[in-house]
Amino acid sequence: MLWLCVHLPLMGLEIAQYSQDLTKRKPAVLVADQKVYRMNEAAQEAGILLGSSVATATSLVPELLHYRRDREAEHKHLEKLVPIAYRFTPRVALSFPYDLKLEVSGSLKLFEGLNNIVQHLKRSLAKAGHTAQIGIAHTPAVARVFAHAHSVIAFTDYPDEATIRSESLEHLHTLSLKYSELKTTDVECMFNMGIRFFGELLDLPRGELRQRFSSDVLRYLSRLTGELAEPQQYVAPATQFTSIIHLLEPLLDKPFLRKPMEQLVIEMVHWLQSKQLGVVEATWQFTATDAQTITISCRFAYPRIDLQSILEFSELSLSERKLPQEVLSLRLEATQVASLAKAGALTKDLMGGYEVRPVLPEDLLDRLTARLGPDSWELLCSHDDHRPEFAWSPVSDHSTRHKKSHHPSTEIAANSRPLWLFARPLSVKSKDFEILQGPVRIEDGWWEDRVQRDYFIGRHESGALCWLFNDEYGWFQHGYFA
Amino acid sequence: MYLKYTYVHKIRIVVSGLQALLKHKDIWRAEDIAEIAAYQRRTNLPTGFTALDRLLYGNGWPRDGLVEILPEVHGCGELQLLIPGLCCLMGEETRWIAWVNPPFVPYAPALNARDIDVNRVFLVHPKNHREALWATEKILESGSCSAILVWLDEQQLEEKQLRRIQTRAKEGRAWITIFRPMHAQVKSSPAELRLSLRLAETHTKDQVNLSILKRKGGWPVPNLSLQLHEYQALSANTRIAAQWQQWRQQHSLAGVKH
Numbered sequence A: 001m002l003w004l005c006v007h008l009p010l011m012g013l014e015i016a017q018y019s020q021d022l023t024k025r026k027p028a029v030l031v032a033d034q035k036v037y038r039m040n041e042a043a044q045e046a047g048i049l050l051g052s053s054v055a056t057a058t059s060l061v062p063e064l065l066h067y068r069r070d071r072e073a074e075h076k077h078l079e080k081l082v083p084i085a086y087r088f089t090p091r092v093a094l095s096f097p098y099d100l101k102l103e104v105s106g107s108l109k110l111f112e113g114l115n116n117i118v119q120h121l122k123r124s125l126a127k128a129g130h131t132a133q134i135g136i137a138h139t140p141a142v143a144r145v146f147a148h149a150h151s152v153i154a155f156t157d158y159p160d161e162a163t164i165r166s167e168s169l170e171h172l173h174t175l176s177l178k179y180s181e182l183k184t185t186d187v188e189c190m191f192n193m194g195i196r197f198f199g200e201l202l203d204l205p206r207g208e209l210r211q212r213f214s215s216d217v218l219r220y221l222s223r224l225t226g227e228l229a230e231p232q233q234y235v236a237p238a239t240q241f242t243s244i245i246h247l248l249e250p251l252l253d254k255p256f257l258r259k260p261m262e263q264l265v266i267e268m269v270h271w272l273q274s275k276q277l278g279v280v281e282a283t284w285q286f287t288a289t290d291a292q293t294i295t296i297s298c299r300f301a302y303p304r305i306d307l308q309s310i311l312e313f314s315e316l317s318l319s320e321r322k323l324p325q326e327v328l329s330l331r332l333e334a335t336q337v338a339s340l341a342k343a344g345a346l347t348k349d350l351m352g353g354y355e356v357r358p359v360l361p362e363d364l365l366d367r368l369t370a371r372l373g374p375d376s377w378e379l380l381c382s383h384d385d386h387r388p389e390f391a392w393s394p395v396s397d398h399s400t401r402h403k404k405s406h407h408p409s410t411e412i413a414a415n416s417r418p419l420w421l422f423a424r425p426l427s428v429k430s431k432d433f434e435i436l437q438g439p440v441r442i443e444d445g446w447w448e449d450r451v452q453r454d455y456f457i458g459r460h461e462s463g464a465l466c467w468l469f470n471d472e473y474g475w476f477q478h479g480y481f482a
Numbered sequence B: 001m002y003l004k005y006t007y008v009h010k011i012r013i014v015v016s017g018l019q020a021l022l023k024h025k026d027i028w029r030a031e032d033i034a035e036i037a038a039y040q041r042r043t044n045l046p047t048g049f050t051a052l053d054r055l056l057y058g059n060g061w062p063r064d065g066l067v068e069i070l071p072e073v074h075g076c077g078e079l080q081l082l083i084p085g086l087c088c089l090m091g092e093e094t095r096w097i098a099w100v101n102p103p104f105v106p107y108a109p110a111l112n113a114r115d116i117d118v119n120r121v122f123l124v125h126p127k128n129h130r131e132a133l134w135a136t137e138k139i140l141e142s143g144s145c146s147a148i149l150v151w152l153d154e155q156q157l158e159e160k161q162l163r164r165i166q167t168r169a170k171e172g173r174a175w176i177t178i179f180r181p182m183h184a185q186v187k188s189s190p191a192e193l194r195l196s197l198r199l200a201e202t203h204t205k206d207q208v209n210l211s212i213l214k215r216k217g218g219w220p221v222p223n224l225s226l227q228l229h230e231y232q233a234l235s236a237n238t239r240i241a242a243q244w245q246q247w248r249q250q251h252s253l254a255g256v257k258h
Helices: A010-016 A042-045 A053-058 A071-080 A083-084 A113-125 A140-149 A161-172 A183-192 A200-204 A205-212 A216-226 A254-275 A307-319 A359-373 A397-402 B002-023 B028-040 B050-055 B084-090 B107-115 B129-142 B159-172 B182-186 B229-250
Strands: A003-009 A028-032 A037-038 A065-070 A090-094 A098-104 A133-137 A241-250 A275-289 A291-304 A327-339 A377-382 A390-396 A420-427 A433-444 A449-459 A465-471 A475-479 B063-071 B097-099 B120-122 B145-151 B175-179 B193-199 B208-212 B221-229
Touching: A003 A113, A003 A140, A010 A028, A010 A037, A010 A065, A010 A071, A028 A042, A028 A053, A053 A065, A065 A071, A071 A083, A083 A090, A083 A098, A083 A113, A083 B050, A098 A140, A113 A133, A113 B145, A133 A140, A133 A161, A140 A161, A140 A216, A140 B097, A161 A200, A200 A216, A200 B175, A205 A216, A241 A254, A254 A327, A275 A307, A291 A307, A291 A327, A291 A359, A307 A359, A307 A420, A359 A377, A377 B107, A397 B221, A433 A465, B050 B221, B063 B159, B063 B182, B084 B097, B084 B145, B120 B129, B120 B145, B129 B145, B159 B175, B182 B193
Parallel strands: A028 A065, B063 B175, B063 B193, B097 B120, B097 B145, B145 B175
Antiparallel strands: A003 A098, A003 A133, A028 A037, A090 A098, A241 A327, A275 A291, A275 A327, A377 A390, A377 B120, A420 A475, A433 A449, A449 A465, A465 A475, B193 B208, B208 B221
């Protein structure tokens, strides 16, 4: 077993701040029960202490930003990070408030080594706006200690189980007990007894410990050494994707929307990757201060999974729409998804590296849809039908086209059909034309739209070659031999 | 001595400025034509009409550049003129063909019958001139189309817009054809090839008169008679039909009424 524990020490602060980029450098603290609970580096440098009151902290740094801890939001956010972890292994467990546990022994080969996994995981989390501390060990409990202590053992890319166990335990001996999962009262008690490090605690005889501490302590120790199995409740990404960002301050301008939009798209991309899906239709909702909501759907010609293009096409569709003055919340939903394997679109490497590729016609069509509207373009499709107007049809959905389109079995002589067809036949006078060829009788469709016409090729007075027909309603022109 | 130095210095500036000008991609020297043509002969796009090929720079349609076609009326062979070139392009490349703002429906079965893969054809229907220009530019920029056929609103079309399209076509390596009405021939244009199409007078009905209004590396060519394939085939069909009717009449059967 090879466990990674991802500890996100500043997650509470990061979710409160993630629509604002600039504030990251300013001192900021997360407040729980009127006390400083977490703080960023800038606040630490300013000399603020954990557990001090907000008043004390503000007296030290007058421009201090403070946010109230929102447990519910933290809980929800940690669940949102599951797709990121799920890309590396199906064995992902959550441990609230700030930890994710991953069992990765089965994924080493796929990701070409342990260090690769750690690098990729860190990078993905950084993209999502989090600083992560990752601990690696043979049990989840020890991995958690390492993550909290921010202490890493340099393992080889493919470590064997015995080495992981021995090295982890050896390293654990040197770490302070304050990183343990034990009750603070117990830890304090141990400190008073002169037991400061894990090593000292683990070396003590268990029988004596049992007399002085509760059974929880002993259970924890056996979990650390791996003597007691620690069953985990594995989680999987949600079956549907919806995500909302509530902004702390209303955004007044479209350019400022880019950052939160990107955040949402990143989340969606992670979800799509974990489910091996591509998005075909994404729906954006922008809610204003006066509860007015604007909904914008982006349709894609084929299932998409790359951040850049989804974001680009979303912004293009946005550029043509009027948004409310003050946007307070954004919501993104993957309203229609499709399997990537079926679409054959999964050509990128699985490591999350999505390289730049030349623009496909599908990208171009999506760009046109985004800016000019979904009915701004069409593809051609020919059908097996004798009636000229039914022998073709416009298609504006790229995915359905390949199924329908085929070369008709009724072979038409190259010159018997005109290149230009009128969408609607034009009523004409027969005396304006000199008939060159015909008639050809086309009679079909008695069950729906009956067609009974004699087609001629004629030359108009102006010299143009025209496709004409004569039926019970008179003479009509149906196209040009252009 | 001092004077002489400045003089040389000035000449040097003039020469370097000229060099820079000559390096500009829109400027070419007449003496280079043979050389460039020899280079392009390998990569040109045959029009399918030998008589026309011989007159064109690089012996065919430009693979990256703006061509203007000025047909007299609809249905005087303006599409047939392009079809062999488009077929050739489709066979060589996997890129697509775009039709921006076509006046009528390009008839899919007819395109199929002429060996154009309709799976790689798409139409764009812009709502106004601005959108048409935007779409054209985006298509060229994307580089995902090898040929683009465009119909623009002549009244709103400006020369600078054409110039921009021409530069974008070079960047996107696309052959773009703009169809303009006949009266546009008096206006100046940055297109590297301009052709006007007129139907031939009276008796030889299976021909069109093509005039080259502007071409790279040569003077305009008026009234080149071109036999379009379709017209040939059609006239052959008409001949057979006439024979058939003659035969029916000879055998005193009711003739087909026109």
